[in-house]
Amino acid sequence: MTDVYVLGAGMTQFGKHPDRRSDDLGADAVREAIDDAGIDARRIEAAYCGHVFQGMVTGQRILAQLGLAGLPLSNVENACSSGATAVREASLAIRAGEHDVVVAVGTEHLTSRFRGALTPDPDDPEAAVGATMPGVYAMRARRYMEETGMTREQLALIPVKNKHNASLNPLAQFRKPVTVEDVLESRPIADPLNLLDCSPVTDGAAAVVLASGEAAKQLGNGRAIRLAASALRTGVVETEPTSMTFEPLTHMTATDAYERAGIGPGDVNMAEVHDCFSIAEVLRVEGLGLFPQGKYPAAVEAGEADLGGRLPVNPSGGLLGKGHPLGATGVAQVVEIVRQLRGEGGDRQIPDAKVGLAHCRGGKAVGIEGAACTVQILVR
Amino acid sequence: MTDVYVLGAGMTQFGKHPDRRSDDLGADAVREAIDDAGIDARRIEAAYCGHVFQGMVTGQRILAQLGLAGLPLSNVENACSSGATAVREASLAIRAGEHDVVVAVGTEHLTSRFRGALTPDPDDPEAAVGATMPGVYAMRARRYMEETGMTREQLALIPVKNKHNASLNPLAQFRKPVTVEDVLESRPIADPLNLLDCSPVTDGAAAVVLASGEAAKQLGNGRAIRLAASALRTGVVETEPTSMTFEPLTHMTATDAYERAGIGPGDVNMAEVHDCFSIAEVLRVEGLGLFPQGKYPAAVEAGEADLGGRLPVNPSGGLLGKGHPLGATGVAQVVEIVRQLRGEGGDRQIPDAKVGLAHCRGGKAVGIEGAACTVQILVR
Numbered sequence: 206m207t208d209v210y211v212l213g214a215g216m217t218q219f220g221k222h223p224d225r226r227s228d229d230l231g232a233d234a235v236r237e238a239i240d241d242a243g244i245d246a247r248r249i250e251a252a253y254c255g256h257v258f259q260g261m262v263t264g265q266r267i268l269a270q271l272g273l274a275g276l277p278l279s280n281v282e283n284a285c286s287s288g289a290t291a292v293r294e295a296s297l298a299i300r301a302g303e304h305d306v307v308v309a310v311g312t313e314h315l316t317s318r319f320r321g322a323l324t325p326d327p328d329d330p331e332a333a334v335g336a337t338m339p340g341v342y343a344m345r346a347r348r349y350m351e352e353t354g355m356t357r358e359q360l361a362l363i364p365v366k367n368k369h370n371a372s373l374n375p376l377a378q379f380r381k382p383v384t385v386e387d388v389l390e391s392r393p394i395a396d397p398l399n400l401l402d403c404s405p406v407t408d409g410a411a412a413v414v415l416a417s418g419e420a421a422k423q424l425g426n427g428r429a430i431r432l433a434a435s436a437l438r439t440g441v442v443e444t445e446p447t448s449m450t451f452e453p454l455t456h457m458t459a460t461d462a463y464e465r466a467g468i469g470p471g472d473v474n475m476a477e478v479h480d481c482f483s484i485a486e487v488l489r490v491e492g493l494g495l496f497p498q499g500k501y502p503a504a505v506e507a508g509e510a511d512l513g514g515r516l517p518v519n520p521s522g523g524l525l526g527k528g529h530p531l532g533a534t535g536v537a538q539v540v541e542i543v544r545q546l547r548g549e550g551g552d553r554q555i556p557d558a559k560v561g562l563a564h565c566r567g568g569k570a571v572g573i574e575g576a577a578c579t580v581q582i583l584v585r
Numbered sequence: 586m587t588d589v590y591v592l593g594a595g596m597t598q599f600g601k602h603p604d605r606r607s608d609d610l611g612a613d614a615v616r617e618a619i620d621d622a623g624i625d626a627r628r629i630e631a632a633y634c635g636h637v638f639q640g641m642v643t644g645q646r647i648l649a650q651l652g653l654a655g656l657p658l659s660n661v662e663n664a665c666s667s668g669a670t671a672v673r674e675a676s677l678a679i680r681a682g683e684h685d686v687v688v689a690v691g692t693e694h695l696t697s698r699f700r701g702a703l704t705p706d707p708d709d710p711e712a713a714v715g716a717t718m719p720g721v722y723a724m725r726a727r728r729y730m731e732e733t734g735m736t737r738e739q740l741a742l743i744p745v746k747n748k749h750n751a752s753l754n755p756l757a758q759f760r761k762p763v764t765v766e767d768v769l770e771s772r773p774i775a776d777p778l779n780l781l782d783c784s785p786v787t788d789g790a791a792a793v794v795l796a797s798g799e800a801a802k803q804l805g806n807g808r809a810i811r812l813a814a815s816a817l818r819t820g821v822v823e824t825e826p827t828s829m830t831f832e833p834l835t836h837m838t839a840t841d842a843y844e845r846a847g848i849g850p851g852d853v854n855m856a857e858v859h860d861c862f863s864i865a866e867v868l869r870v871e872g873l874g875l876f877p878q879g880k881y882p883a884a885v886e887a888g889e890a891d892l893g894g895r896l897p898v899n900p901s902g903g904l905l906g907k908g909h910p911l912g913a914t915g916v917a918q919v920v921e922i923v924r925q926l927r928g929e930g931g932d933r934q935i936p937d938a939k940v941g942l943a944h945c946r947g948g949k950a951v952g953i954e955g956a957a958c959t960v961q962i963l964v965r
Contacts, residue, residue: 300681437657
């Protein structure tokens with residue numbers, strides 16, 4: 206069984222791109238990833254494309270723009286885990302011995318699909334009774350506050366941290382730092398969550414070039430980062446307990462990934478986690494075992510999750526700061542980790558990071574069918 | 586590298602299912618495939634779901650119906666090759682050693698997505714100038730007639746053959762045989778193609794249980810069929826010549842599959858090919874090398890592609906007769922081949938078939954970006 210390495214990484218500016226399409230953005234990201242890998246584009250043997258709302262054969266349109274004719278390509282969809290799923294399937298194709306050099310790209314042009322916020326499917330029975338994403342995460346936040354004593358101000362520190370990190374990331378959608386007061390005074394969305402507690406509507410794309418151990422050795426530029434695990438699980442009712450403040454699906458998927466990588470949560474030096482809402486980051490880092498249950502808000506307050514802290518969380522700015530182009534998000538997390546582990550983190554470089562973890566959670570918010578969770582671990 | 590086997594196969598009635606959803610149909614197909622495999626559902630380790638128009642996390646909704654919590658599942662999309670892509674990705678997950686028993690399901694509830702025929706994407710520049718699917722296939726038919734002397738009556742023999750086969754298939758959408766006159770007198774769609782030259786709008790689902798060689802030996806019921814090859818290629822402009830009567834993409838993908846399976850076209854005993862239009866079957870069997878270029882219409886006239894002929898084509902009824910629920914089609918082809926190779930073909934059993942080939946072609950019709958082609962070979 207071959208190991209899998211990331212040879213190259215690329216991503217577009219995240220934000221609003223009214224004059225571009227999802228395939229334009231995807232092609233830009235792939236081109237940059239190939240350049241970054243320093244390989245001839247003809248070495249690419251296959252590709253996987255993750256997106257949610259971009260329609261039929263989106264990945265094929267990306268390859269056509271790049272002139273990469275005739276390659277095997279599969280489009281994959283797993284809600285907000287779509288990009289991470291593309292990375293996983295690309296790594297399986299390599300481990301199967303089917304291909305040696307494979308691109309995984311994630312792309313989404315959300316602003317052309319939705320006016321303003323994402324609207325639920327018209328036949329979604331939960332949305333019909335108000336259980337929209339912000340509504341459900343708001344209930345989880347309220348419950349977490351009840352159970353642990355987290356204050357509203359502590360919760361606001363998550364967007365403050367992530368938007369600070371984003372201010373140091375030239376590719377982030379939001380470059381302006383915010384204060385706790387800004388968060389508390391922003392427009393209410395679903396009490397207690399305000400606008401700055403919610404991830405935005407974003408266009409963008411990200412791509413990585415993956416290679417087998419042998420190809421990485423042959424083609425590598427000395428900067429290859431090992432993809433030590435890429436775990437995926439689907440949630441249904443049965444995997445979720447009644448608690449709204451712990452994520453068994455995240456926990457189970459992380460357990461798979463730790464086992465595969467042969468490490469534990471204590472070995473992780475940085476994490477990119479799915480902070481679609483401020484409270485989501487809290488639930489995820491605790492589900493991942495990176496911080497003890499109920500203790501993350503105090504740890505954030507103490508600076509432990511800051512860039513200079515014990516375990517920086519969302520150094521890229523996360524979904525809250527960098528933006529959330531659904532299908533691109535999981536790949537962009539890997540791009541950030543690769544750059545950090547290579548020491549290319551720029552103003553937000555984490556000193557001496559060796560192990561990075563990326564987490565996505567797509568689909569329904571809690572305890573309900575339709576979720577997809579991914580955990581990927583990268584090792585320098 | 587392990588071999589991959591089909592342990593079980595299932596499919597729903599193809600047709601119009603106004604009271605069902607794509608996840609209902611998908612769950613029915615998976616349930617039947619698991620029953621057919623004769624295994625405990627808890628042996629399923631992962632799943633892949635192919636569909637085109639069914640929205641986010643469709644596969645997860647299928648697993649939820651089945652109570653299969655927590656499995657890794659990826660939804661895949663490759664236009665009309667989506668179901669075949671699910672089979673391919675499932676086989677790669679097994680070959681990677683990641684899983685031993687994997688379900689591939691394809692599903693589509695088209696009648697709830699389109700009123701009448703499928704409508705092109707509003708920003709499709711080709712459709713805007715009339716180059717719709719029927720329009721392009723009509724041009725290809727006209728050109729093929731010019732180049733080879735194929736008569737309109739010969740072309741009509743394709744739907745006549747396939748709808749005859751469908752009349753013997755209890756799961757087919759159309760059970761009524763048609764005559765050449767019926768085809769010629771049916772409503773014109775895009776000259777020379779009439780209504781009976783076009784595949785219909787269909788709801789349906791199909792599923793297969795795949796297993797590694799070791800798992801097949803352990804769990805097998807003596808009826809396992811080997812998936813000897815599952816090839817996929819994307820077409821772009823550069824892979825297609827100016828000729829409209831030969832499909833280099835089909836030819837290249839078939840070459841990959843023959844090489845992987847270690848056989849040639851002369852070894853194939855039956856084929857399920859993507860007859861989205863009558864002319865499409867002609868172009869495909871010739872692109873696959875199953876009949877010489879320009880000679881298929883005469884071969885059909887001579888009965889060579891009939892159930893009792895030298896090389897039966899679309900014994901299931903094909904897309905024209907069995908129906909075409911996009912994401913289900915590629916899996917249903919595999920289901921038909923598995924049943925035929927096992928001797929479970931019922932009234933349409935092909936005597937002593939050992940090697941079956943399935944072909945799908947999705948996306949743009951000719952010489953244009955956005956196509957996905959699959960060729961799978963199954964061996965008894």
